[in-house]
Amino acid sequence: MSAVATPRRTPSGPRKSKLGWNVLGLLVFVTAGFPVYWMLNTAFKPAKDAIDPDPSLLPTGVTLDNFRRALDIADFWGPVGRSLIVSLSVVVIGIAVGMLAALAISRFAFRGRKIVIVGILAVQMIPLVAMIIPVFLLLNDLDQYDKLSGLIITYLTFILPFTVWTLRGFIVNIPKELEEAAMVDGCSRTGAFVRVVFPLLAPGMVATSVYAFIQAWNEYLYALMLMSQKNQTATVWLGNFTTKHGTEYAPMMAGATMMAVPIVVLFLIVQRKMAAGLTAGAVKG
16 A cells, blocks of 8 residues: 655745745845946937936936046046045044044943943934034134145044944954953053954954045035035035036936045955955954
8 A cells, every 4th residue: 555645845935035035136236226326327329318307217328528527527536635634533533543542432431431321322312404503613713724734624523433333333243352351361451452353353453444534525514514616525526516507416426426436446456445344354363
């Protein structure tokens, strides 16, 4: 008497769940990536097609005239150079000061430590637009109005709290026993930090640096209010495409594309550095 073979059940539930997450991820990707695609599409299409009331989703032609027009409307390299100076200065100062502050909050117990942590969170909750007038008056009193140094100080006021908070999270996740073991082996506290903690903290520093750079590079409101036309940054330069012929959208999108290039290049470089930092930190830890 032969046994009756029972049909095997396929795990349809997990497959449907995976398909649903894939569809959701695809929708998020399309929603987030469509503005970037439209920027590139408008930047490379002829200027007359950019103001077409019935635009086409697919490019109908490719031209570089918009980039030449964008460079002719206003100076490009001056604002970009000033934005690079401000952004890199904010990153270097913010990471150096933020790392020391995060290390002190994470590793040392002192009076008022909780107040400092709450203060860092409270500062990040204040809207930037609410501080324009106080910042303007303060920089004017310090003779820092319309100066790159004043803009750097201003950016540090809202980027440094995030830097401290983010680096604190990375430092807290590094066990204290690693430093103690290094000090038992003869390292000083500074030597233990440099040889043990710093390699493990490198990926967090890279991620925080990227965020700080993007925030400083894309900031518009303070750069518009605190800098004159001759000292404008790249974001303010991007808003100068309203001519006697109206707003020239195609050159504006070309300018936005050129502004996005440094961010893309930085991310591509940092992506490899971040992976290398993770591997080095795991080996040294």
